[in-house]
Amino acid sequence: MEDAVVCPNCGEQNPADMPFCQHCQWRLRTLEAEWGTDQEVRPSNAPASPQRDKSEDASVPDWLRASRSQASHDSAAFGGRLEAGRQPAAPPSDDDLLAGLAQQDQPQDEEIPDWVARIVGMSESGSPGQAPSSENESELLEGAPPADQAPSAEHGIGQEESQSWARDSLPLATDIGPQEGANRYADAMGTQESGTEKSEINEWLRNLDAAAAASPEPPAGPGLSASENVPTWVRRMTGVPDGQPQETPGPADPVPDWLSGSPGRSGEPVSAPPSSLGIPTRSQGRPLEATDKASGEAPAQSATSAAISRGVVPAFPLEDIQKLDVDAVFASMQMPVWMAGVNPPEATSVSDLPPAAQEEEPIAPADLPSWVRAMRPVVSGVDQAAKLEADKHLEGRGPLLGLQGVLPALPGAALPSGRPESHSMKLDVSERHRAHARLLESMIAAETQPLPLQGTGQFRSHRMLRWAISAILVVGLGANVLTGARNFPLPAGVPNESIAGIQAVESLPPDATVLAVFDYEPATVGEMEATAASLMHHLLLLKHPRLAVISTSPTGSALAGRFLAGALADRAYMRGVHYVDLGYLPGGLAGVRSFAQNPTAAVPLGASSEQVWDSSVLLGTRRLSDFAAIILLTDSLESGRVWIEQTAATRGTSPLVMVASAQAGPMLLPYFDSGQADGLIAGLNGAAGAEIANNGLPGLVRRYWDAYSLGLYLAALLITLGSTWHVGIGIRERRAETA
């Protein structure tokens, strides 16, 4: 909606070409924009403005445009009367669409509010009593305030409402002449100002008074004779003080008896009407001062001004009115001719009074003519009163803090919007959270603290310690080996697993086929040969088995040949005659499983690609269970576990005896305890029992035993010394820290 204009008063959007807000009737465009800046603002020249033409084309109905044209035509003649020795008067109204009607005759068939009729009824009737004097005419014509100044916020009523009824009444003033209309307007405004400070009333009126005093006497308008047909008592009721020659009633004036005792009758100035009635009178407004000035007296020294300055002297004291029987008075009084045609006003009802006369109460909406009501925009569904109340919202936060009514209260603004709800940033930290935070902080602090660098002396001490330990072991063991000392006897106690292994070997039938698995690495040859030599020697010596050698290690075949040709050299086992080399069994545990299921398929040929399964060594052996025993020589837990696991189902009743290094022995011991292995010779200690059982043959255990025992003692001694040294250093460091 690009052409929308937001009303600065109510915040509603209106079309751009609308001069007034459709909702609150607030002027949306300035007068400069409406009429031009350099032109004299007059109803007669208003249509000459292009902006005006455009606005009229858009919003002014045809009848109103025609009326303005007529008014401008009439204003030429009317202006000619005013031009003579008179200051250019401000347009009666220039802030609304009715501006052009200020000088237009009011159609007779239009509906006129009652209170307006009471005000202007005299002029409509054309009775001479309604015509003001020439002085008043000139004064009030000049004193007619501009429309934008006449409604003041100081009136104690809403500006909008005051403007509305004032504007409504203003066109009617043209029917009775500019002077009379301005006079009426001044009366009405003066009545409104009765509840406010009079010192602040219509400063512009005072200025105009001074201008009027300096200006020459304007000629009386046609048909408006000064003070003709106006009863004197009426003039007195209007507050004109006595002593004015032109306003002093003649002796023939019919004065009602009931007015004889009024204060105005006594010649005292009347400054204000009875406030209780609230009837607007001329005596309340400043135009009275203008009247005084027109009479040649100084305003400050006039009796009226003095009376005003002294206080309020009502023309009809309330006490007197209350005492009187008003109906009887009016019934007995002789009414003037000009009042015959006037209907008795229903002044007893406050609601019938003009808005300015309704003191202490909100002004009721004016009874507007039908054509005016037709021009008013249709009231929207939003309650205007609620909207105005919401517009007075006091901003409590933000850059508009403390301001009131700055932002219009839009309908639905208080509803939840898409703006995320603000939450408090204050954390609810419990003791547990703090404990976590402290722990995290301590961890981070520990990470950021630099570790002390170890000095070179410490590295040097470690190297020296390593050299020292190496020297002790090498020298001690070397000396034992070189000397051949036999200071440490073989252990008397033989482990159960070793005894079980020896018994399993001894239980084999003679000349049986035994599968020997050499699954160890060349690095452990020294230990494995010493460990297995006694058992294998005992086996070969006692049972003379036929051996089938196999290995899951590529070097196993060579190690087997070395073992048989070295440690068991005295048994004189020949390859192909006493044993066969099945060679390398590839595939790891899968190969072991395959060999366990079908040995001939897994290893069809020997290590030298010879036919081994048809040889005399393996005659009648086709399955794993056909082997009388399986002797596993291994230096690792994995190898021993694989052979145990994969051959458990196919081994049958064939015993499985494991010869393991001292490193793998403890880990394989549970398999012996569980019955999955029939014997275990672990390390040199386990082989000692087998060698004892084999009468000390072949003697490798005994050969190594002293050095082995010495090495164990040295290790124990070094571990003890090292632990003692470490404890001593720790105690010294703690003492240093405590010191």
Added chain:
Amino acid sequence: MTTDFLSSAAAILLTVMVLSYLVGDNPAFRIAVHVFVGVTAGYVAAVAWWQVLLPDLILPLVVGSAATRAMLAVPLLLSGLLLMKAWPPLSRLGAPAMGMLVGVAAAVAIGGAIQGTLFPQLQATLESTDPERLGSLEGFVNSALVLVGLITSLAYFQFSASVKADGSVRRLGLIEFVAAIGAVFLAITLGVLFAGAYSAALTALIERLHFLASFIGLG
């Protein structure tokens, strides 16, 4: 005699070169290591050719029957695809063979572990509490140690803990006590393993020292 002397001299030299590592890393030790690695690789390659490829693949394809050849077509194809792993552009072709190897190995290992280790070891642990074994003092102590060692060792690896009021993180008091006993069992176990490793190394050193002594005629 000459061959034995040369082989023994080479063995003595390589042994000294390896033992030189006691004084730190040095070229002699590196040379010995490279020699061992090279010899081992060559020996393994020879073993693989002479003991695996030639008798189990090449000879059957050449002199075998049609059925044997047909049976060997699958392992030949898989072997060829497996060789593609050495060539990055075609390494993906070796994935099927590698997958087959891994799958078969895993299946065999799991099956063997369950049937050959898990169930038998559980059964053995249950049998340790057999009333017949508990009748003797030795059996009772042994069974009690096995049971206590098993429970406390497992409790040691229970790391669930809670945060105390002072911010410290601690396990339940009972778990802490049991875990402390388990730590003792674990320390003994690790000590046994270290002792076994030291014993094996000590035996190997003694064997080498005897070899040296015999070479020089003193042993």
